[in-house]
Amino acid sequence: MAEDCMKLHNHDRVVDEVRDQLPEDTDLFDLAEFYKVFGDSTRIKILYVLFESEMCVGGIAQLLSMTMSAISHQLRVLKGARLVKQRREGKTVFYSLADDHVRTIIEMGMEHISE
Amino acid sequence: MAEDCMKLHNHDRVVDEVRDQLPEDTDLFDLAEFYKVFGDSTRIKILYVLFESEMCVGGIAQLLSMTMSAISHQLRVLKGARLVKQRREGKTVFYSLADDHVRTIIEMGMEHISE
DNA sequence: ATAACAGTTGAACAACTATTCAACTGTTGG
DNA sequence: CCAACAGTTGAATAGTTGTTCAACTGTTAT
Numbered sequence: 001m002a003e004d005c006m007k008l009h010n011h012d013r014v015v016d017e018v019r020d021q022l023p024e025d026t027d028l029f030d031l032a033e034f035y036k037v038f039g040d041s042t043r044i045k046i047l048y049v050l051f052e053s054e055m056c057v058g059g060i061a062q063l064l065s066m067t068m069s070a071i072s073h074q075l076r077v078l079k080g081a082r083l084v085k086q087r088r089e090g091k092t093v094f095y096s097l098a099d100d101h102v103r104t105i106i107e108m109g110m111e112h113i114s115e
Numbered sequence: 116m117a118e119d120c121m122k123l124h125n126h127d128r129v130v131d132e133v134r135d136q137l138p139e140d141t142d143l144f145d146l147a148e149f150y151k152v153f154g155d156s157t158r159i160k161i162l163y164v165l166f167e168s169e170m171c172v173g174g175i176a177q178l179l180s181m182t183m184s185a186i187s188h189q190l191r192v193l194k195g196a197r198l199v200k201q202r203r204e205g206k207t208v209f210y211s212l213a214d215d216h217v218r219t220i221i222e223m224g225m226e227h228i229s230e
Numbered sequence: 231a232t233a234a235c236a237g238t239t240g241a242a243c244a245a246c247t248a249t250t251c252a253a254c255t256g257t258t259g260g
Numbered sequence: 261c262c263a264a265c266a267g268t269t270g271a272a273t274a275g276t277t278g279t280t281c282a283a284c285t286g287t288t289a290t
């Protein structure tokens with residue numbers, strides 16, 4: 001007699017049950033896209049900077065010792081994820097956190113890795 | 116007189132202040148690495164499956180219509196991030212969530228994108 | 231011992247992504 | 261209007277990453 005994992009553990013039934021509980025495929029995809037935004041140290045650094053204070057692109061660039069172009073590109077990604085917002089004052093553009101949600105998410109991660 | 120952003124907004128002082136508040140560079144890097152793990156829809160799907168029930172590699176593969184090899188590769192990443200743990204039973208290896216931390220982090224993200 | 235099964239692993243390839251560079255927009259002061 | 265500054269953008273490049281494939285380990289039943 002065949003002792004497959006399938007037959008031993010009754011896969012087909014369990015698999016069907018679990019499948020019903022899963023969120024929509026598009027939601028799972030969107031969630032991964034969202035977390036991708038946190039998956040880059042430059043963006044993480046920018047977010048941490050904005051935790052402390054709103055700041056213009058040049059200021060962030062100076063702080064992180066990077067070009068304004070590089071920072072601007074990443075700010076665009078952060079804005080796309082609705083994590084930051086911008087405010088223009090003359091030639092300068094100030095960026096700040098869109099909401100406090102971000103803080104919680106990042107603190108959650110920090111907790112996990114420092115265990 | 117030069118009306119630089121620098122001089123107008125007193126960058127150097129603010130920048131220095133904020134720099135002191137930032138976590139270690141290595142911590143910020145590790146945090147980004149951690150979030151990278153959530154930044155893939157296959158891994159997100161696997162985590163959601165394990166929310167419902169512990170499951171073997173073949174079961175997950177069947178559920179997600181993917182090869183065992185692909186799943187095994189991703190489980191390795193998840194294990195590396197200490198998000199899942201394994202348990203052997205004969206030829207079968209069962210995976211499950213390492214702790215409930217993961218649930219909170221993922222729910223946090225879901226909240227943000229469904230706003 | 232050996233065959234069959236469950237899972238792992240490393241190399242290779244394709245797809246994606248972060249930074250750089252140069253050219254651009256928009257704003258302000260002269 | 262023009263020059264200078266702050267920031268943005270698109271193309272190009274280098275580095276990273278997910279899946280596939282084939283070969284491998286480890287376990288169990290005969």
